[in-house]
Structures are given as structure tokens and as C-alpha cells.
Amino acid sequence: GIGEFMGFSPIVSGTGLIGWEFLNRTREKQQAAFAQSPSIARDSTQFAEQIQGVQTSEQLMDNHTLLRVALGAFGLDEDVNNRAFIKQVLDSDLTDGASLANRLADKRYLRLAEAFNFAGSDGPKIGGAGIESELIAKLDNLSSAEDLLLDRKLLRATLAGFGLDTNLSNAYFLQQVLESDLADPASFANRLSDKRYVELARTFDFHSKSQAGDDLYGFSRTFTDRLADLETAEDLLDDPDLLDSALRIFGLEKDFANLDRPDFLLNVLNSDPYDGNSFATQLEDKRYLALSNAFGFGDSGTETSKAEKLISRLNARTDTVEQVSDLFNDIGLTLAVMDFFNLPQGEGKITLARRIVGADRSDPNALINVYPDRRYHAFANAFDFKEKSDTRSYSQGFVAAIVGSYHDRQFENEIGESDTNMRIALSMERDLSLLVDRGGSGDTQWFSVMASAPLRSVFETAFGLPSSFGALDVDQQLVVFKDRSERMFGTDRVADFADPDMLDQLRRRFLLISDQNSAQSLSSGGGVVLALLSGAAG
Template identity: 20%
Template sequence: MVSTYVSYLTVARNLNASLSNVASQATVARDSAYYKENIDKVTTVDEFMSDYKLYSYAMKAYGLEDMTYAKAFMKKVLESDLSDSSSFANSLSDTRYAEFAAAFKFAGETKTAQSDVQRDNLLDAYEESFDTEAGDIADATDYFEDNISSITSVDDLLSSSKLKNYVLTAFGLSTEYTSSSFLKSVLTSDLDETDSFVNQLDDEVYVNLSKAFNFNEDGLTDGDVMSEDQISLVTSAYAVASATIASSETGEAYDTYFAAQIGNITSVDELMSDDKLVSYLRTAYGLTDSETDNFISAALKSADIADAIGLSELHDAFNFDEDGALADGDTAQTSEQTAATTAAFDENYEVLIANTDTEDAVDNYTTRIASVTSIDDFLVSNDDDDDDDNDDLPELWEMALRAYDIDPDSVSRSEVRKILESDPSDSKSYVNSLDDDRFVAFRKAFNFDDNGDVTVPLQAMSESVVDDYATYYKQNKIRYLEGDEMTEATDAADEGITYFREQMATITTASEFLADDRLVSFVLEAKGLDPDDVTSDALEEMFASDLDDEDSYVNKLDDNRFAELVGAFNFDQDGNISAEPTGTVQQRGDVLETIDAYVRLTLEDDQGDSNTGVRLALYFQRKAPEISSAYDILGDSALFEFFTTSFNLSSYVSNMDVDKQAEMIDNFIDIEDLSDPDKVDDLIKRFTAMYDMANGTGTTSTALSILTGSATISADTLLAMAQLKSG
């Protein structure tokens, strides 16, 4: 008769071919196709368990066929919260139950406006935007100051887009729509000629712009193009115009600008035409938005009106007549009045600086975004919530836009709504029609469906799968370790998991993922694969494979784990994130794992029909890399029979104290050797020889009952057995 080991080798040495043969069997192929086609239609535990073909298929795949009848028991397993160590599935020492529960996501993915990573990335960008803004202002000013002295003609100035745009920004003019020819006419006008181009415009902004330079009518200069005072005026105006947050640097720029300009003001109308001066007065005298520019203008002209509307202090700080002009010899302010106004501004501006600390805004955002369930919630005003302390803080949507370098004043709430309702993956959607990557990035920072409700974050790898891979990775990293080694490995694994979670939330394409060696190594190790054995070119071919094509590269590999790994990602065949592969209660990778496990279990069943020893050997070969301690062998009846047979031990050893049994196993087997295929094969050789000696080839053993489930075991009995703890 053929020995058990030879029979085992016939299967094991051509395992992939053996599995393919099993998978192609009519019944197996039909059942697998049914499972693959229908598991995605299931949404609840009851639906799953009521479809016997699906339910029994999965139960067999995870080695729980003998528990198929115990639906109440298995429902508790499937409804367990695996993040809770005390949950039902986790309380069972038989890890098959937790593995089975982990393969299904009946609780569903968490719907949220933003994942933690999305929120944190947005808030980091928001806070960084202020440093970036200050740096950009400083860089632009340095460039202006370093290069303006080399300008000798108006054409020189206008030919430098950086210098020209700096000047336009300083004076509040459009960098996009202000033509160079128009600007040249302004800058070369004779201010003393009433009929000159700039004076005919009758706009103080253009007059002040012309005054800032020393160009002649021919566009040349007789000396320096700008004096130090003119440069100071323009640079302070640029800082004020560009800054969007109160800071000490902006406050100083405001003071410089006010001091430079106020002496040239000759009328209320001239003052009111300068937005920067008006803004300065609003801050200095504590004026709110309800006090319109008309109120300010009237108060500056009339003491009676100023008194009636509570702006007497403002009126008294200036010397305008009731017609808004100045009497001969008067200035808009005396030096004492200017000093008083500046002091008032500085005092109030310090309060603004304190109130613009981003910490409060970030805290408000973090609190409020957690309760957002729709776009309506996201766009609601701070004024409409119950916390009056939030009224002065920026709106959620304003903060979000700023984080993506978008000026909130340039986008209306209705436009924000249209953007957030758009599908960024649809090239014809509203957000893509804007042809601006900033808006696409802004849209992708949130998880709203086309009805405006929150949905599950679409990531390269779904959050539940990320959780699974984090668990697998940690298990593989700490297996066999104890004491300080365990502590160090746990800390290192946790650090790797943190990196994995954070980065996977940012990956948008397969190429991005494959470019990060640390991420690639992480997922390979989580699947029990050695990164050194896999080339970059091979990985690229795997991720370019069509998982539905049995002849594709990844499906032709001997190791099914590679296809399962590719299936764990939500990439389409072009390598882009897509919602299509994500699945419902099972992700695509979990479906593949289930089918692969079913085929493997069927192979072992078929072999067991002829020789139970072959079946036990195949079972041990499959389970050996997962064994972490002697208690894993004690908790698995088939593994325990493999052990007792291998070392010719009586079944009565099971009556010993459980710790004594574990000690005995450790004396016979170095558990770490089970990660070495060669040493596993040595054990299998020993087992098959002892099995043939004890039973004779083909003899039925108690293992057949254990593995086939032909012995009916009650749920209560199995539950009691499962309570055996590994200490």
C-alpha cells in the first residue's frame, strides 16, 4: 500500500494544481460561483443565515461546518464587536470563531463626514496656511525690495509680472483684469495736470498708485523709481491687503500705512475711498459691521450725527467740516490725534491677535464636525448653534476652504454645496468642471453622497480591512515572543500600524501605494509573506491584474495570498480608487479568502475520504504557521491528535492538567520551528510514519469525525470546550 507520506507529497508538492483540480469540480465551481455572486447582496446576519448555500459554504470555509446547525450560537459570533476583547467571539479560545466574524462586516463601515485622518490633515493644512501666508508675504516683499531699485522705466516694471502683481495687490487692484497698457497710463500721468489720464479717472486709488512711483510722462525716471517712504507705503499696503489673520506683523504694517497716508487725506470722501484706512478706523474705534461706511462718513462730517449714533470719539479724532472738506491750513489729523488713533488701534488689534489663535477654531471644528450628518449641518452658521462663544470663530466651510488654499470670500455657500454634492470620480461632475485641483482636493476631504448625507469614507483600503491587516501584522510580529522582547516588538508594531493607518487614508492610486516600500512591506508581512521574496515588477503586475480573469497574472501565481492581498484594495483595474470593489458585508479580498479556504477544506475532505492521515497532515501544514503556543495545539482537537500520533502518546494525556500538557508539548516541539517549512515537513514525515505504524494506511481514526463533523456535537458542549483558555 502507498504510505501516508507519499500520498501527502502527491498533493502537497503540486498543491496549486491540486487546488485547481478541486476548484474545477462541478459542485465546487458551482457553489463558489454562487457564493461570489450572491454574498454582496446580503446586508444582515439574518439574511446571510437564511440563505443556506451561502451560510454553509462560509461555515465550511472557516472550518466550522460541524457548527452549521447552531445558528443562535453563530449569530452571536457574527454580531460580536471584535474591537471589544470581552465580546462573545473574542471570549472563545477557539480562534476560528473570531476569524469567521472578522471575515464579515455586518455592523457595516462607519459613516462619517470625515475620518480622523481626513480631519487631522485638513486641520494641519489650515494651521499651516497661516505660516505659509506669512512666509509668502515676506518672500514677496523681499523680492520687491531687492528688485525695485533696478527698475529704470515703467516698461521694466510692467515686464516683471512679480513686481507688477505685487503693486496691484498692494492697491487692491485685480492682477487678472488690470491691463498693462491701462497701468502704464496711470503711472505716467502728470498728477499736477487736471486733464491727465489718472485725474480724469476720478479715483483716489489710482491717484495713490501714481503717487507711489516717480515715472515721468515718457515712462522713465530722473532718479530712483521709488523713495524709501514710497517703498514703505507699498510694502505695508501689500502686507495689509494680503494678510487674512491678525498678527503683530500685520498690525505694524497697518500703522505704517496709516501714518503714511493720513497726512495726504484732504476730504472724507478721499478717506472713505481707501478700504485700508476705513478698516484701520473700524478697529481703532471698535466699530462693528452694523455701523456701515455711510455711518462713518456722516460721523466724520457732523458732530451732531456722530453724537446721535455714538461715534463722537471718531468725529473728534478728525478735523473735517460738515461738507467733508478741510478748512485752509488744517490737516485731517494733528500729530496728537494721529497718535491717539494709532494707540487705540494698537490696543484693539492686540485683542484681535489674541482672538485669532487657531486653537479655539480647531477645537470648535473638531467638536462640530463629529456631529455633522449632512452638508446642511456642515454649512450651518456658528451663529445658529447654541454656543455663543463660537460666534466669532470661522465657519467650518471657511476653514476647510482655507486649508486648500481657496479664499472663502471667492466661493458662496451654494457653490460649496454643489462641490460637496459632486462626484470627484466623475469627469463631468460640477467639481471637475471647475478645472481646479484645489476644489477636487477639498471635495475629497469629505464623505457626502449625492443626497448630501454622510457616507463611508472611500479609501484605498476600507477601514475594516485596515483593522484586519493591522491585527494580522501585529500577530505576526509578536508571535513566539515573551517578556521584554514582546514589549519591544509590540511597541514597534504599534508604530508601524499608526503609520499604516495614516498613510492608507491618503493613498489614492495603486502606484502611490507601491511607491511606499514601508506600506508594501507592512501588507506583505500581514499576509505572512516575506517582502524580500517579492519584486517591485511582480507587485506591479499583480495590481494590474484583473481578479475576475482566472488567467490573469495574479490568479496564476502558486500562492493565493497575493490575489487576496490585491483584492483587499479598492482599486479598479487602472489603479484608481473606486467604490465598486468595496463590497457590503464582505470586502473583495475577504470573498477571495473565503473561496480559497473553501477549496482548501474541500481538498482536505477529499483526501480524508481515502486516508485520514493525509488529511491531518495537510491540516497541520496549513495551520502550523499560525500556531503561537502549545495552547493553540491543545485547543484544536485535530492538531492535538497530530501531536499525540507523532510522538506515540496515549490519548489519556488529555486527562492531565492543562498546563502540564502545554509543558509536555513544549518539550517535544519548539513552537518557533513551525514557521520553518522544512521543519514542518520533518514533523509531517514523523507523523505519517507513526500514523501508518499505528493505524495502517487508509485506516479511519477519530480525527475523521473531528474534521468532517460526522459526530454531532451540541453547541453547549462545543462552547464549553471553547472556554479552554490558553492562560
């Protein structure tokens, strides 16, 4: 088997349900060991390190290792040398129903094209491509090393992407790696001889994220579930985390640290921002007035604070504000942010704000660096704006998902070397989920089952159908499939088998009957041998 060349070879002890129980119980440990096999670990690390350099389908095709991992993640290993065909799949225009990837009956090719999306303008994306979208969303939205370390499934997928599975339980060590400042040669990750740890730290860049935690998203995460409990200025002052976040969003953390007047901030927060004689309105630095205005402790007429309105508006967005245009194209959010920072909103003021936010900070004469009102500077720092780039980038979620799927598929291939039915049992959940996620009518999904060799085998075996069943007209097959499904499982809908309990029932029946069929075949074969031997003896 291929395991001979990879190091660890997975073990299946027994057949049918007995074999499945053993495999299910030991799968996590076996897959972790399998991922450490030399060729698997080498391929995974190389993919994680080199995929960012792949900007075109030609570059992917020219890197045999990356192509092998990419194809392997979708179960298309056999096409690694079918270069012209795969390139045409990768370059398919997915908006054109007549393109090659859209026309192929085997939807694995479509999922490959969707994932790398070379013909699209919005870059690589995994969602709906057959690899857990929930996993990817989590990975791409991590804000700290703790978030990753607390999610074991997420951590396992991440470490697998770098061939570092053996460190799964070493949380303290991993936290030191993930929080390393890579700009510092003496940082923890930089001192390790294995440079995969540097790549791991660089991929997530938690150190920089911790430094940039003063933006509005950090403020929103801190206050979302706790803002409603703040009834007085004292409540805010008594909570060090909330107070620190509030001061940082206005750029006041250093100023306040140097103040030796203990009641200063209390007077600021209790000021009525609409009273020209209140404490905050008379301060030269208008950021203090903005702070008072944001929480409204001194404004008895407000029911919903500016901070609450902003957080609500921010959380209502389905996508993250990454570019200056993302903010200013959402006029409701723009006004909420300007209101939060107590910025004037009259004629030309939004244009001024956009000029300040979009200015080149590296230019000492840029408007953001010379404008005297520091509220605008706090406004500009409210988001982690990124430079627009035509360069394709592959998120950590994308990399981890592709590598994780590659590991799963290769593990299944190796299991299949000794037991084909066990391999099918391993892939059932993924194959059914993909089919159901594609949507379509109930009949359409049954036709998709018929077109999938593994799923057809599962249902035909579970339903006790003969090997000649596939020769019937497909409409007749549909009637039989739905009838048997209803009688045996109480449903004629494929989608219902995506439910974990239903899936387990289907898998167990498939394994039980396939094992019985194998035993009967062996018994029948033995009888033939005995008859032949008896005849020869006579």
C-alpha cells in the first residue's frame, strides 16, 4: 500500500461494524500519526509555505507538490498528470454555465475551480467547496492565540496545515509561538530551529493584532455584551478592561496615564456634552468631549448612547470594513462613526473626513499628520484599513482547509487499500453533505446519489438491491430508491440522511449488510471448492 512510502500506515481491526467501531475510536490518533508521515508532512508544509506565491493557474500547475495537495484535497489525485484538462477546469468561468467545470457531471471539479477561483475577481474562497465553511470562517476571524487554542478542532486543522500535529496538547508552547514578535530576532518563534513555527506565527500574526486591538472591532468585541450594564460613569471606571478599551479608541490611554487628578475622568464622563459650560466641553482636547458624548452618562435625555448605536450598526454588517471605500460607501455606518467621535457632519465634513482617513501616513505633510483636531486621528485609527492589492492572497482558513481535506482524503485512500467499504464509510458524511448543500429538488438529489459511485454503493447495499439494479431505467431506479428509503428509514428525502442520527443508521446498515454479503460470498466460494475437491476425490 501507499503507506509503505509514507511512514505510518493506518490500521483497521476487523470488518463491518466491528472494524468501524475500532476505526472510529482510534481515528483521531491514527490521523495525527498519519499526518506526520514524511511525505504527507512535507507536502503539507510546502503548500502552507508556497501557496501565497501562486497567482495564476499556470503557477499552480508548475508546482507539482502544490498541485498534488490541491487535487488531493478534492479526491482528484488521479488527475495530477492530466495537465491540459485540469488547467481548463481551473480557468473555467464559473459565471458561464457552458464552461468546462460547470458542465462536468463530477462536481469535484467544480468545487476545485470554485475554491481557487482563478477566473473570478474576488480571489480564492472555500465556502461551499466541500470543506467545512464554519471552520474557515472561524479561522479567518480569530483575534487572539487564546481563541485558537481553546478550539481543539480548529487547532488540529491548523497544526495539520503545517505538519505540526504532535504539538496539539502543548498549549503553553504554542501560545509562545503564536504570540511571537517576528520583527524581534530574539522572539520565541525566531529562536526555534524548526522554521515551520515562524510560518505558523506569521500566518496568524497575533502579535500585530494585539497591537492593533484598539480599533472599533476590538472596542465592539469588548463592549457588545456589557454595555447595557453600564448605568453610571462609576460602572465604567470600576471595570479596568472596559475603561482601557474606551480610552484607547479615542487615543487617550497615554494622556490619562500621566494625569494625577483622580476625579478628572469622572468629571469628563459625567459632563453633559450639550452644555457649553460642562467640564468636558471646556477642555482644549476635544477627544474628551467625544468620550463623554459616546457614553452619554451626563446626558439625561438620551436612552440609547452613541456607543450602542455604533456597535449595533457595526454588528449588523455581514462583511468586515477593510478598505476606506468600505466605510464611506456605507453612509449609515459613516455617520454613526462620525457621531461616535463627535465630529461635525455639515456640508463638506464627510469629504474632509474621507480625505483625512485616506491620506498617506508615511508623508509627514499629509492631512492626517497635520490636522490639529485629534478626533479625526482617532477616527482614522478606528479601522485597520488595508492597502488595495491585485495580488491574490490565501487566508489561513483556506490553507488549513485545503491541507486538512488533503489529510482526510489521503487517510481514506490508505484505509481503502485494505477495506474499500471502510473508506466509503469514512467519506459518507462529507459526500452526503456536499450533495445536500448543492440544493435541488428531492428527485434531483436522488439522481446525484445515482451518479456518485460511493453513495450509490451505500444506498444499494443498505436497500438490499442486486448488482444488476443499475441496468434499470433511471426513472425506475428513482422509484425503487424512494420506496425502499421510505420503508426502511421512514423518509424518501436524501437531505434527511445528512442528520447525524440518520447518517449513522445508514452507515451501520451499509457496513452490516456489506459484511454479511462478503461472508456469504466466502462461504459460497468455500462450498464450490469443497464440491470440486469432493469430485476430484471421487
